Amino acid sequence: MDPFSAAAGIAGLISLGVQVTGSLVKFYTSYKGQEIDATRTTAKLQTLLSTFQLIQATLQSRTFQPNEQDLIKNIESSIHQCDELIHELEEECKKCEKASATSINATIRATGRRAAYPFRQSTLQKLDEAIGEILQILSLALDVLQLRDHKNIQDDIAELKSLLEVVRATQVSATIRTWFNAPDVTINHNAACAKRHPGRGIWFVKGSAFKNWLTRDNSFLWLNGFAGCGKSVLCSTAIQYTFRHKRSDPGVGIAFFYFTFNDESKQDESAMLRALILQLSGQLSDPQTDLARLHGSYSTSVPPVTLLISHLRQLVQKFNQVYILLDALDESQREQVLDAIETMLNWSLTRLHVLVTSRDEPDIRDSLSPLEDEDVTMRNAEIDQDISYFISDQLNTNRKLRKLRAYHDRIQKLLAERSQGVFRWVECQLKSLMECPQSEYYLDQCLQSLPRTLDETYERILCSINKSWIEDARRILTLLCFSSRPLAVQELIDAVAIQLHEPAGLNLRRRLHDADDFRLLCPGLIDVGAKVNNETHVDSDGSKEIERIVPTLRIAHFSVQEYLESDRIREQQADAFALESASAHAEIAEICLVYLLExxxxxxxLDQTALEEFPLARFAARFSGCVGSGAFAAVYSASGAFGVWVLAGIHHSNLPPAPAYSPPPPPPSTAPVNVESVLDTPPRGSAAGAVTIATTTTTVDRSFPTPDDEEKEEEEEEALDEAFIPPLSTAPAVMTQSRAGRKRAPTMKALEAEKAPKRGTGQGKGRGRGRAGREAER
Structure with missing residues (x-):
């Protein structure tokens, strides 16, 4: 027996089941609210439809192998038992279509509320019996599929591992990778893959738009949708399918990047380009030569963006085909990133294929200017179907939701109807239902009071936080939204334990225990993630690089931070949690300063022993927000010697003991601080020269500059840069490029410009060729 033709036969019958059941659901649902009671039958039909759809998705998403004939026979035998029952449903469906709403209502009025066909008790009972029998048979088929799919899950895990090994470029030397400092986006990819469920996104990767993107020359595709509709998960699915398309062909390169709203190291064009270059370099037979040449020219700094773009183009030309996938473009520093993408697309390289995802923002649409078949909007029936699969999967696999098994039909139907294409909304409601007692009374209360929107959902979550926990919950959200990088659990524990009011300091009694405590304080708003720390250990066999997985905490979704920073929250009962960038950065700066004064x-x-006792120390010393928010100016003017020590800590991991901190005088002083004299003074309690920092003799004026002093101020900043040139491996995440080619902290004006909404040119030039030019190329 040909397994492929047999599987196709099964799929045809399942497709008929989906069509017929869907029509019956639509018919009976249309009478909701009238004097006709078919609620139970409708709920059962909805469950049957979800089961048909789940089997259909499972069949579509897997490839049967020639050695799976026994598996196909078992499934075929089970599903063909439903053949007669499915055709019975089809006959009922045809009868329903003939019975118009007018004739049904007229019959009801004439018979004094006695049910007319197809609402007679005997008809509904017959339907219920048929549905129950089909469900019992299909559940067996689904069990067979899912049991065998355990092996396929293991295959998927192996495939994911292979993909991550390809893009991590471990064959590139540790020295080069440390210098290049490319963000590790495999963490984001793992997180997105963990949220996938069987069948999700199949409509996209099996659709014509994605297939054309894989095969057309110089192809481009833009996947867009509103916040919470599942773009990142769909991007991870596209990455996996692209990797399958690549197979083991060394002439095909694949690289991807996830822009991340709460990690400043994954927001600019330089980070994107460095990640893409490192991933593609690792897929070449000689990955080292070109990067070593770059390292030779820029050993003390990161190459400028123009050179990175040029190097990426050279890399692309070394492959037969290159696929680049970029997720969450709207979470990036958009103006610069859009310029970089436009440059890439203007290369007009037939071998290059670019896919991006984002919200549908005017400036992004204006810059990308996609053609009709390059624009895929995530607001369609397929997304609703994905959500239905997701709900069904969660109800059947989540231990806390299985306890509500008797009410699964109602939950499935209600959540699917109200989701409006928003996965994130469904996730939040399912988490709420996990805490619902096993009682029909409490379930009714829970379902009847479901919030209508994400905003209402977040407002309800915030308002439900215990009043005595609000201060800590607000600080957790502030730290996670505005820290320059993801915080490890141990770092956040100490950050929350800092007491800012008198007596200021680290209150050990306020230390939380683990990640579960944070989830308790901010339910549904934060997630636990992980980051990979590469550490070098020296033993008798020499130095070895060891990966260490560090648990981190992050905001659960971009829509959470967007809500906390919006004007909308200030008009709601959760206004106590409203966040604002400048004050948030100032608060984090104060936390860091108090911590450093311990x-x-x-x-x-600041050695390894101190870092173990004070896990937040490294972050506190390097917190770039202290500089960017203007908070550092206050720290610096508070004490010249201590201010210079903190500045050195931003750039160096090994600090001398801190100079004494003294409160600032009431009026601003114009007395200069001599950087050289401060750093040349032997630290307290240590031998002279124990720590050496290259400096130049520079005087820093602590008075506020006038417009006439701008040029002088810039020269002083350059000189200060030279006094504190950070090692590349410990450079802060967010920096701007100075004229001298060194990294310098961004000014307040630059940060405000980054935060401001970006606007397009309004000229619709897109990829520099215009719509006519792109159509002509085809």
Missing amino acids: PGLSSGT
Whole structure:
């Protein structure tokens, strides 16, 4: 027996089941609210439809192998038992279509509310019996499929592992990788893959738009949708299918990048380009030569963006085909990133294929200017079907939701109807239902009071937080929204334990225990993730690089931060949680400063022992927000010597003991601080010269500059840069490029410009060729 033709036969019958059941659901649902009671039958039909759809998705998403004939026979035998029953449903469906609403209502009035066909008790009972029998048979078929799919899940895991090995470029030397400092986006890819469920996104990767993108020369595709509709998960599915398309062909390169709203190291064009270059370099037979040449020219800094773009083009030309996938473009520093993407597309390389995802924002649409078949909007029936699969999967696999098995039909139907294409909304409601007692009374209360929108959902979550926990919950959200990088659980524990009011300091009694405590304080708003730390260990066999997985905490979804920063929250009951960028950065700066003043930390050296005792120390010393928010100006003017020490800590991991901190005088002083004299002074309690930092003799004026002093101020900043040139491996995540080619902290004006909404040119030039030019190329 040909397994492929047999599987196609099964698929045809399942497709008929989906069509017929869907029509019956639509018919009976249309009478909701009238004097006709078919609620139970409708709910059962909805469950049957979900089961048909789940089997259909499973069949579509897997490829049967020639050695799976026994599996196909079992499934075929089970499903063909439904053949007669499905055709019975088809006959009922045809009868329903003939019975118009007018004739049904007229019959009801004439008979004094006695049910007319197809609402007679005997008809509904017959339907219920048929549905129950089909469900019992299909559940067996689904069990067979899913049991065998355990092997396929293991295959998917192996495939994911292979993909990550390809893009991690481990064959590139540790020295080069450390210098290049490319963000590790495999963490984001793993997180997105973890949210996938069977069948999700099949409509996209099996559709014509994606297939054309895979095969057309110089192809482009834009997947867009509103916040919470599942773009990142769909992008991860596209990455996996692209990797399958590549197979083991060394002439095909694949690279991807996830822009991340809460990680500043994954927001600019330089980070994107460095990640793409490193991933593609690792797929070449000689990955080292070109990168080594770059390293030779820029050993003390990251190459400029123009050179990175040029190098990426050279890399693309070394492959037969290159696929680049970029997720969450709207979470990036858009103006610069859009310029970089436009440059890439203007190369007009037949071998290059670019796919991006984002919200549908005017400036993004104006810059990309997609053709009709390059524009895929995630607001369609397929998304609703994906959500239905997701709900069904969660109800059947989540331990806390299985306890509500008796009410699964109602939950499935209600959530699917109200989701409006928003996965994130469904996730939040399912988490709420996990806490519902096993009682029909409580379930009714829960379902009847479901919030209508994401905003209402977040407002309800925030308002439900215990009043005595609000201060800590607000600080957690502030730190996770505005920190320059993801915070490890241990770092966040100490950040929350900092007491800012008198007596200021680290209150050990306020230390939380683990990630579960944070989830308790901010339910549904944060997630636990992980980051990979590469550490070099030296033993008798020499130095070895070891990967260490560090648990981190992050905001659960971009829509959470967007809501907390919006004007909408200020008009709701959750206004106590409203966040604002400048004040948030100032608060984090204050937390960092108080932490650095801890006696056990400021009186010693920032070595490994100190880092274990004070896990937030490295972050506090390097927090770029202190500089960018203007908060550092206050720290600096508070004490010249201490201010310079903090500045050095931003750039260096090994600090001398801190100079004494003294409160600032009431009026601003114009007395200069000599950087050289401060750093040349032997630290307290240590031998002279124990820490050496290259400096130049520079005087920093602490008075506020006038417009006439701008040029002088810029020269002083350049000189200060030279005094504190950070090692590349420990450079802060967000920096701008100075004229001298060194990294310099962004100004407040630059940060405000980045935060401001970007607008397009309005000229619709898109990829520099215009619509006519792109159509002509085809």
